[in-house]
Amino acid sequence: MARLVYFAWVRERIGKGEEEIALPASVRTGADLIAHLKTLGEEYAHALEHGDVIRIAIDQEHVEHDEPIAGAREIALFPPMTGG
Template sequence: MKILYFAWLRSKIGVPTETVELPAEVATAGALVEWLKTRSPRHAEALANSKVVKVAVNQEHVPYDHPISSTDEVALFPPVTGG
């Protein structure tokens, strides 16, 4: 699975993208965020307050209970506002 990080998530994790092999038990966007926290201290810090982390799967905003698969592209980003 390809994961893209944006804004301060990218800065805190230290990479713009990464490709990961998902464990079988990671089947939703929320489970992915929780699993990513275990990858490194940087991931854990960046994703600590997962309530503010938004998820898009294949360029579509999704809730945390949205199913994911290994062929998806997942983007993680903070809330975005405009003016």
């Protein structure tokens, strides 16, 4: 099981702040995760429609989309940060 945490408008569009889901073996990277989540329903597809701008953190450390997610205790997805 993977613990997923959603922030800001990703959370609002999916409709929940976190969840635990079983991931198929084919989900190996952050990009794979986003692609898989998009198949789980309209709210996921809407929240992640621009998956390339979604930021990913594994165990509270920012990572690139091609980073492996194996062994992660927590995976967070959030939109790009703005501000100054």
